[in-house]
Amino acid sequence: xxxxxxxxxxxxxxxxxxxxxxxxxxxxxxxxxxxxxxxxxxxxxxxxxxxxxxxxxxxxxxxxxxxxxxxxxxxxxxxxxxxxxxxxxxxxxxxxxxxxxxxxxxxxxxxxxxxxxxxxxxxxxxxxxxxxxxxxxxxxxxxxxxxxxxxxxxxxxxxxxxxxxxxxxxxxxxxxxxxxxxxxxxxxxxxxxxxxxxxxxxxxxxxxxxxxxxxxxxxxxxxxxxxxxxxxxxxxxxxxxxxxxxxxxxxxxxxxxxxxxxxxxxxxxxxxxxxxxxxxxxxxxxxxxxxxxxxxxxxxxxxxxxxxxxxxxxxxxx
Amino acid sequence: xxxxxxxxxxxxxxxxxxxxxxxxxxxxxxxxxxxxxxxxxxxxxxxxxxxxxxxxxxxxxxxxxxxxxxxxxxxxxxxxxxxxxxxxxxxxxxxxxxxxxxxxxxxxxxxxxxxxxxxxxxxxxxxxxxxxxxxxxxxxxxxxxxxxxxxxxxxxxxxxxxxxxxxxxxxxxxxxxxxxxxxxxxxxxxxxxxxxxxxxxxxxxxxxxxxxxxxxxxxxxxxxxxxxxxxxxxxxxxxxxxxxxxxxxxxxxxxxxxxxxxxxxxxxxxxxxxxxxxxxxxxxxxxxxxxxxxxxxxxxxxxxxxxxxxxxxxxxxx
Numbered sequence: 001x002x003x004x005x006x007x008x009x010x011x012x013x014x015x016x017x018x019x020x021x022x023x024x025x026x027x028x029x030x031x032x033x034x035x036x037x038x039x040x041x042x043x044x045x046x047x048x049x050x051x052x053x054x055x056x057x058x059x060x061x062x063x064x065x066x067x068x069x070x071x072x073x074x075x076x077x078x079x080x081x082x083x084x085x086x087x088x089x090x091x092x093x094x095x096x097x098x099x100x101x102x103x104x105x106x107x108x109x110x111x112x113x114x115x116x117x118x119x120x121x122x123x124x125x126x127x128x129x130x131x132x133x134x135x136x137x138x139x140x141x142x143x144x145x146x147x148x149x150x151x152x153x154x155x156x157x158x159x160x161x162x163x164x165x166x167x168x169x170x171x172x173x174x175x176x177x178x179x180x181x182x183x184x185x186x187x188x189x190x191x192x193x194x195x196x197x198x199x200x201x202x203x204x205x206x207x208x209x210x211x212x213x214x215x216x217x218x219x220x221x222x223x224x225x226x227x228x229x230x231x232x233x234x235x236x237x238x239x240x241x242x243x244x245x246x247x248x249x250x251x252x253x254x255x256x257x258x259x260x261x262x263x264x265x266x267x268x269x270x271x272x273x274x275x276x277x278x279x280x281x282x283x284x285x286x287x288x289x290x291x292x293x294x295x296x297x298x299x300x301x302x303x304x305x306x307x308x309x310x311x312x313x314x315x316x317x318x
Numbered sequence: 319x320x321x322x323x324x325x326x327x328x329x330x331x332x333x334x335x336x337x338x339x340x341x342x343x344x345x346x347x348x349x350x351x352x353x354x355x356x357x358x359x360x361x362x363x364x365x366x367x368x369x370x371x372x373x374x375x376x377x378x379x380x381x382x383x384x385x386x387x388x389x390x391x392x393x394x395x396x397x398x399x400x401x402x403x404x405x406x407x408x409x410x411x412x413x414x415x416x417x418x419x420x421x422x423x424x425x426x427x428x429x430x431x432x433x434x435x436x437x438x439x440x441x442x443x444x445x446x447x448x449x450x451x452x453x454x455x456x457x458x459x460x461x462x463x464x465x466x467x468x469x470x471x472x473x474x475x476x477x478x479x480x481x482x483x484x485x486x487x488x489x490x491x492x493x494x495x496x497x498x499x500x501x502x503x504x505x506x507x508x509x510x511x512x513x514x515x516x517x518x519x520x521x522x523x524x525x526x527x528x529x530x531x532x533x534x535x536x537x538x539x540x541x542x543x544x545x546x547x548x549x550x551x552x553x554x555x556x557x558x559x560x561x562x563x564x565x566x567x568x569x570x571x572x573x574x575x576x577x578x579x580x581x582x583x584x585x586x587x588x589x590x591x592x593x594x595x596x597x598x599x600x601x602x603x604x605x606x607x608x609x610x611x612x613x614x615x616x617x618x619x620x621x622x623x624x625x626x627x628x629x630x631x632x633x634x635x636x
């Protein structure tokens with residue numbers, strides 16, 4: 001059987017998984033991303049873990065390579081570039097350094113890098129629901145909003161290697177201030193962070209009753225809003241409706257560009273299921289240009305949350 | 319030498335051109351699109367003109383095929399579908415009917431169909447400035463705003479075959495009413511029609527002096543605004559600045575999706591040159607997410623206005 005190694009580099013932890021061709025994570029290793037702020041030390045630890053996993057199967061099987069999903073990961077350069085939430089500054093030559101380290105120890109493995117959302121999109125193609133879907137958009141709803149765009153069966157990297165930033169398309173030039181320095185980005189509304197901003201605005205601007213008034217304002221989480229919505233709290237439901245509206249606008253605008261057949265939602269907020277999906281579908285059709293209406297299905301991702309980042313990264317080897 | 323036949327179907331005229339491989343239109347035929355509202359009659363006339371042109375070179379040369387650029391032209395289906403400005407209703411099986419007509423007369427030519435803006439993008443790739451550009455966006459600024467998106471050297475058709483509608487991305491959900499039934503489409507601001515709406519609003523909402531006040535309001539054209547701007551008329555310049563701002567937002571949002579290296583402007587409003595280009599470049603950089611800033615050049619198309627539609631259509635044969 002063929003195996004691949006998928007690595008999910010997050011701000012806190014780095015998880016390294018050995019994945020078989022059916023998409024099962026057969027073994028995992030973990031280390032703290034902040035273990036060392038010296039990149040070379042950190043990457044030596046990563047290489048050691050890769051070798052540990054490879055040793056489990058390499059005698060009798062082919063290991064296709066190592067795929068890495070990382071914030072600001074660049075597919076063309078094999079780098080991480082100026083990732084704000086990682087302990088390493090500037091441009092990290094991830095692919096080059098790791099390949100050299102592995103080769104020194106006798107492991108001839110090709111390393112491929114991309115960002116988390118692109119990895120999720122490729123994961124959906126290889127192991128998830130998008131096996132036969134030629135045109136789709138993957139939306140990852142976490143602290144921010146990421147996206148991976150697939151056109152004609154291929155992930156879109158574009159000129160820079162950073163294509164697919166639906167979360168940073170602008171839906172209102174006078175809108176909310178985004179961390180990126182601009183205003184009105186989709187991410188500022190349709191992420192776990194964004195929905196909390198929305199509910200705080202709603203609680204402040206109305207005197208309407210809500211279960212959420214029992215929680216200290218600074219402690220409200222997106223999960224609280226979801227639970228309130230599940231109980232039929234009208235303010236929480238309205239908050240989800242507004243979130244869905246903005247997300248639908250971002251998806252509609254991206255869809256006018258690439259005309260996808262499917263949109264898959266993944267991560268955090270997508271767990272709200274129909275509470276998010278139902279208004280999302282309604283608004284998407286409203287915002288779409290006539291030729292695209294009723295041509296796009298929005299669904300939840302087919303990847304298991306727990307292993308999705310590793311699966312996406314491992315899928316880069318294909 | 320290889321030749322191809324390019325057809326530009328417009329609301330008023332249909333122009334059929336014989337194009338050599340260097341991109342020279344060596345001969346042209348013309349007929350009125352509204353000659354007959356019976357599609358079969360119209361297409362018989364088109365076929366006759368194609369044959370007339372083909373006869374000029376077919377003895378000693380290869381004719382690659384027939385390319386057609388038409389409003390609402392669909393590449394996958396070879397059809398025109400519900401084009402509002404053509405005299406034919408519903409779905410026209412353009413490719414099928416024309417191929418049969420031509421074959422009957424002994425001309426075995428493959429017919430390819432797409433919309434005008436996609437044809438312009440392909441024309442730019444084959445005959446214009448984009449010969450070695452893998453990722454670009456073509457924007458056609460006419461009565462409306464069209465676009466053709468090229469990713470990794472291939473035109474994006476998407477699931478429906480209608481991908482690339484930057485003109486119908488929404489920049490303000492409470493914005494101007496668009497003909498398409500929705501509100502706030504880029505096209506409603508950044509087209510020849512849109513800029514006239516803007517100047518009328520400006521003239522009505524201020525008492526500022528302007529050369530344009532000498533023209534009857536209902537008779538102001540985008541050309542008048544351009545000429546006033548050339549003379550330094552501050553209201554006209556502000557009008558171009560606002561137009562550029564909205565267009566920049568539409569282009570920025572599309573660029574977050576596909577990360578182009580170049581954006582080419584074509585048609586009507588693009589003739590304003592630097593009056594449009596200078597503010598457009600400034601706003602584009604402002605609206606772009608940091609990783610895309612200073613990675614995109616905006617330029618005027620390299621296709622000659624007069625023959626561009628035919629060249630784009632002819633380029634479909636490649």
